Amino acid sequence: MARTEIADIGKQAALDRLFEGSGFTNEPTIGLRQSGGCCTAQKLLLEGCDFDLVYTPIKHLGYKAVLCVLGEIYASLRQPAALSVNLGLSKRFCFEDVAALWEGMLAACREHGVKQVGLDMGPSVNGLAIALSACGTQKKSVIGKLPATKNMDLICLSGHVGAAYMGLHVLEREKVAFTGTGEQPDLAPYKAVLASYLSPEIKPGTVSRFVEADVLPSRGYFLTRGLGEAILRLVRDTGLGAKIYLEKIPISSQTFAMAEEIGMDVVTAAMNGGDDYKFVFTLPIEKHDVIRKDFQDFEVIGHMAQPDVGAVLVTPEGAELPIHAQGY
Amino acid sequence: MARTEIADIGKQAALDRLFEGSGFTNEPTIGLRQSGGCCTAQKLLLEGCDFDLVYTPIKHLGYKAVLCVLGEIYASLRQPAALSVNLGLSKRFCFEDVAALWEGMLAACREHGVKQVGLDMGPSVNGLAIALSACGTQKKSVIGKLPATKNMDLICLSGHVGAAYMGLHVLEREKVAFTGTGEQPDLAPYKAVLASYLSPEIKPGTVSRFVEADVLPSRGYFLTRGLGEAILRLVRDTGLGAKIYLEKIPISSQTFAMAEEIGMDVVTAAMNGGDDYKFVFTLPIEKHDVIRKDFQDFEVIGHMAQPDVGAVLVTPEGAELPIHAQGY
Numbered sequence A, B: 001m002a003r004t005e006i007a008d009i010g011k012q013a014a015l016d017r018l019f020e021g022s023g024f025t026n027e028p029t030i031g032l033r034q035s036g037g038c039c040t041a042q043k044l045l046l047e048g049c050d051f052d053l054v055y056t057p058i059k060h061l062g063y064k065a066v067l068c069v070l071g072e073i074y075a076s077l078r079q080p081a082a083l084s085v086n087l088g089l090s091k092r093f094c095f096e097d098v099a100a101l102w103e104g105m106l107a108a109c110r111e112h113g114v115k116q117v118g119l120d121m122g123p124s125v126n127g128l129a130i131a132l133s134a135c136g137t138q139k140k141s142v143i144g145k146l147p148a149t150k151n152m153d154l155i156c157l158s159g160h161v162g163a164a165y166m167g168l169h170v171l172e173r174e175k176v177a178f179t180g181t182g183e184q185p186d187l188a189p190y191k192a193v194l195a196s197y198l199s200p201e202i203k204p205g206t207v208s209r210f211v212e213a214d215v216l217p218s219r220g221y222f223l224t225r226g227l228g229e230a231i232l233r234l235v236r237d238t239g240l241g242a243k244i245y246l247e248k249i250p251i252s253s254q255t256f257a258m259a260e261e262i263g264m265d266v267v268t269a270a271m272n273g274g275d276d277y278k279f280v281f282t283l284p285i286e287k288h289d290v291i292r293k294d295f296q297d298f299e300v301i302g303h304m305a306q307p308d309v310g311a312v313l314v315t316p317e318g319a320e321l322p323i324h325a326q327g328y
Helices: A011-019 A058-075 A095-111 A163-181 A188-198 A208-213 A227-238 A253-262 A266-272 A285-294 B011-019 B058-075 B095-111 B163-181 B188-198 B208-213 B227-238 B253-262 B266-272 B285-294
Strands: A030-032 A037-046 A079-089 A116-123 A128-138 A154-157 A219-222 A241-245 A279-283 A299-305 A311-314 A320-322 B030-032 B037-046 B079-089 B116-123 B128-138 B154-157 B219-222 B241-245 B279-283 B299-305 B311-314 B320-322
Touching: A011 A095, A011 A116, A030 A079, A030 A116, A030 A128, A037 A058, A037 B037, A037 B079, A037 B116, A037 B128, A058 A079, A058 A095, A058 A128, A058 A219, A058 A279, A079 A095, A079 B037, A079 B128, A095 A116, A116 B037, A128 B037, A128 B079, A128 B128, A154 A227, A154 A285, A163 A188, A163 A253, A163 A266, A188 A253, A219 A227, A227 A241, A227 A266, A227 A279, A227 A311, A253 A266, A279 A285, A285 A299, B011 B095, B011 B116, B030 B079, B030 B116, B030 B128, B037 B058, B058 B079, B058 B095, B058 B128, B058 B219, B058 B279, B079 B095, B095 B116, B154 B227, B154 B285, B163 B188, B163 B253, B163 B266, B188 B253, B219 B227, B227 B241, B227 B266, B227 B279, B227 B311, B253 B266, B279 B285, B285 B299
Parallel strands: A079 A116, A241 A311, B079 B116, B241 B311
Antiparallel strands: A030 B037, A037 A128, A037 B030, A079 A128, A154 A279, A154 A299, A219 A279, A241 A299, A311 A320, B037 B128, B079 B128, B154 B279, B154 B299, B219 B279, B241 B299, B311 B320
16 A cells, blocks of 8 residues: 655645545634634543554544544534644654544544534654544523533433443454454454444434424533443532433443353443443433433433432342442 | 652542642533634644653643643634643653643643633553643634735734744753763753743733734734744735745844854744744734834734745845745
């Protein structure tokens, strides 16, 4: 495959090529002139800690990295409008690598209506570093109408959890096996969990559907570090308690099967796995009927509670287990 | 000195401690509800490429890193309002290191009226990675009134250039000497150039003074990669030409002396040195008299020209040299 060194063509020429025919212009500072509230979220992804290019196609990585920061914008009940990306590139990376990464990034931008993008790059001693910030906007009338989080608010989850963690587990396992034997692994049986990890998706209508239905969440959280961590943040941010019902947490059949195969507790995968790219929204209990009818893809997994309850997981037998977050 | 591992106290507890008594709360997404235009700038600083902790005190690094991104906000003619920081930390870094870094960051925030801050951290395989994004705001009435850049607009520079590069040169030289002999270098003679590199400053009134005097620049650039690179961006962004007069570029006497000492062309240091943390603003020529009277700290170093002129440096003898940017 062709390999063009960025140092040979120059940074500016490389940036120009990446924007050529993309329909975007490169804006070093992204400015919004909306009259409503704007909001900025930021992520820093580092090779070796946040991703592994041995099993992650670089284009998929670009797509996923953008979703990772747009998810925070949706969780804040804004619509993504602008994205700024800064890359740190070691000498291992050539122009073609960056072009593939950027292709994935632009695909996510197009899908989610991001109108302004900015890209810059610089050298890195080791590996690839990706810093992203995204801006979102929302009408003042919506932001002003967001309800306060109250005791008994419903806690809703936008899809099943734990699958991405299982996908990562398979990839790590096969990486070790491959390094040992050189045999190409057969990954077909694990297609669904692998897709959850490598190609997560976010529905572009995540926020607008709430606005259109006039069912406004009081809070939103984007799940990248596990459901448990999000519930702990929710409790922390609101000063209230939260009860999550174990049997209500949606877990896919393949996640169950994988957990059995590797002898792992499926609840741990679901609560602490991470990389789910799903949302938790809290919604007023008065909207219960509308949610059941028009938001069937959301699962009501629990409800807010008095502060002294803390963050608990209620088992089918009625036992209340305190929710813990996983390490650093 | 005390050394507390972040893994021992946990990330959340570490973040809590860093905000304790700071007067700030940690906001994961920074939201602005201003009615004017908001603007976001982003920087990614990587150890070994963008900074060297052998000679940079970590608290100074924090202060300087924040200025690095706030400078872009001022250059866009906004007032800094919010800052979000993401750190990647290898095991070398303990809580006390992060606390010193954060102390420098908060000092810069206080000085520049940043009201909302967010901090997050995660692991890094190698060294320290610092991602920063800042949001700035400006009244709609100001943004709407910014003039277009025209031929003959004045190009103004906010201070002398080249000194920071000389400071970096001294530090790199003494690092090599120290590694060789173990002798502590005498840096007293280089105090001014060292301060330019290690402790740059930005005046908090950088933008507001223009607004108050009703002398609005058509464009602004923050100098981190050399004056030459900024002039090239200016020409690129406007589609016009630019003439810079060599004898008008302010260079400090210590920069001259250092250039002589190391046998380096002082013009190269001034044009391509980098890390100046100064501003280039273009201002309508009609404002010439006001600028000379009320903006005496600005030096008029040149003017915009017809597109076919390109970006040129005019020597005292009248020769026109094309301006080049330095590498990747």
